[in-house]
Amino acid sequence: MPETAATAGKAKGLIEFVAVSKSYGHAIAVDAINLKIPAATYCCLLGPSGCGKTTSLRMLAGHEIATSGDILLDNVNVTGLPPAKRGTAMMFQNYALFPHLSVAENVAFSLKMKGVAKAERLEKARRMLKLVELEPYADRLPAQLSGGQQQRVALARALITEPHALLLDEPLSALDPFLRLRVRGELKRLQKSLAISFVHVTHSQDEALALADLVVLMNAGRIEQQGTAADVFSRPRTAFVARFVGSHNVIDLGDRAVAVRTDRVSLVHGDTDGASSRQATVTGIEFAGNGFSVQLADDRGGEMSALVPEPAFHAQPYQEGERATISWAPSDAHVLEGGAN
Incomplete structure (x- = not known):
């Protein structure tokens, strides 16, 4: 199991897409994209529905296999590796918590599947819950938590595998506006403290501009523009970018x-x-x-x-x-x- 950047003292999560494409029959979902995400970067893949952002995330996770091109993580070609061997962890929109397991057992579940002893995995789960400020809730069931708390349980469960990159698919979409702002701040704090890359798919311009060190705006399977939030907002490259990020004529x-x-x-x-x-x-x-x-x-x-x-x-x-x-x-x-x- 890889070390976290927090324990190793070294930033992780250098991600490279090299001419990566994904086709479904004659339909091209991702069209030969080239993208380099520096280590310990908060990257938002932004764009409208069907632009290729979720497919790109799933190819990085290993849940989809690239039709062509290569994907590298910390200089290791992971294109053909199964998800568990990539050094990534993915947090899904619906959290997928087990209702009959306690919060701590939910967080520790992946370690249980790897044969880690119960005492060791639950101790590590409690450390992860402390990281997301949920340690007092370790013995509760998911149904006894709010939506925001459930999301943080899912986050701790993803982080317990000590990934080099955490992948988030629309993680804030189910939250109310007030809670969304709070969790947004928690995600940014965690990313900085762990010194790993977060790759976050969203269709929300405000979310991407607030969170991202690197914004990657996609359109029709291609990268329309990438850069800092300030660059993309203040210096849009095309009319599509100007209209999508909003606040432009x-x-x-x-x-x-x-x-x-x-x-x-x-x-x-x-x-x-x-x-x-x-x-x-x-x-x-x-x-x-x-x-x-x-x-x-x-x-x-x-x-x-x-x-x-x-x-x-x-x-x-x-x-x-x-x-x-x-x-x-x-x-x-x-x-x-x-x-x-």
């Missing part, structure tokens, strides 16, 4: 397409002229917490939005159907590859 200028953040545009009442502007009609207004999101249809058939600070909106409110002009500084326009589509 994609504007077709004729000779090029640009993205401008919704908090970097200005909105004024009525029709005015300007080189970096669009005359538009207000189509909707939503309170966004830190201001009002004003939705507009411009006169060239495009959809745009502006985030108007709350004091400014209350001073001069906008109404659906009224005319307005949205404008931006040229320095805030980020040029996109491949046009506006």
Whole structure:
């Protein structure tokens, strides 16, 4: 059994996908992706349903076999290895806890399957429960725990195998918004303390931007963009990225397409002229917490939005159907590859 990075004092979880593809008959789920995740990195695979992110995670886990290409973990080619031999552990969406076993026995179950003595495996299970702040609940049944507590039991059960990389498939999707924020912080804390890589599949932009050292945004089986959260959000490469991460206007200028953040545009009442502007009609207004999101249809058939600070909106409110002009500084326009589509 491999040591944890916490005990070995060395970061683990260097992951490499080298021209990895996965096909199901004529359908290509993952199309020759190349990806390097440095050791001890929190990586989020982000994208819409069907983009290939879960298939990529399952190939890393060994639950799917790559059609072509190689997958390496800490410089070992694991492409053909069974899941138990890879040095990874996977936490599934539904947690899959055994209802008739105590929390400690659930956590220790994989060690039981490996023939580890009962006293030793339960002692290790309690250490894992302490790590996720659930030691007082060791003797309870899963049904006696909240959803967030059950998730932490599943997390401890995955970590007890001392993986080099922990794989998480939509781990926060079943939690309510308040609990999701709390568990998000716990995942980041654990990843840093263990110094191993976490690879986390999500369709939530907010989740990826908050958690990830490395965001990998996928589209139609390919990697559309990868980088830090700040890079992907502030410097989207394509119109797809700009629209998916949100909070951007994609504007077709004729000779090029640009993205401008919704908090970097200005909105004024009525029709005015300007080189970096669009005359538009207000189509909707939503309170966004830190201001009002004003939705507009411009006169060239495009959809745009502006985030108007709350004091400014209350001073001069906008109404659906009224005319307005949205404008931006040229320095805030980020040029996109491949046009506006």
